[in-house]
Amino acid sequence: MPGVFVSMKHPIRKATTNDFPAILGMIKELARFEKAPEKVTNTVKQMEAEQELFECFVVENKDGEVIAMALYYFAYYTWIGKSLYLDDLYVKEAYRGNGIATALIKEIFEVAKKEKCKRVRWQVLDWNEPAIQLYKKLGADVDGEWCNCDFNEKSIIDF
16 A cells, blocks of 8 residues: 555555664653553564564655554454454654544554454543544544453463
8 A cells, every 4th residue: 555645745654674663662652651661562673573463554754754653453353353453553742733643544444444344443541632532533432441451471471
């Protein structure tokens, strides 16, 4: 899907392994914003080793710097079937408010349609009001009922 454009100065394209350092940098920025920087343990080397497990779109500025990303993967939910899970959507602060997040979400929906997904899902923190308002404006059903149940790597090993 090359050549999809937010505007002439902000092209959307599929990420390559060369983008992994920039993507990981934005993952870390997002973790700081979400008040959990210590939870990021991923590395570029790990992303390279596991790259068949995820896909990502990136947006560049006019200088070729990656300024936004949408990282996703496919999942299977027993109630409905094949789904697309948007794990991270991030736009660098200086570029927010320019429609980049909306354009990335539209690109994600194009993938979901092409892949015949039954659902697109992602999470948002309950205090991130600007994101919640954007998602509601786009028509998302923001469900505050479900809670996450996580085990980290050490807990998995010790189980």
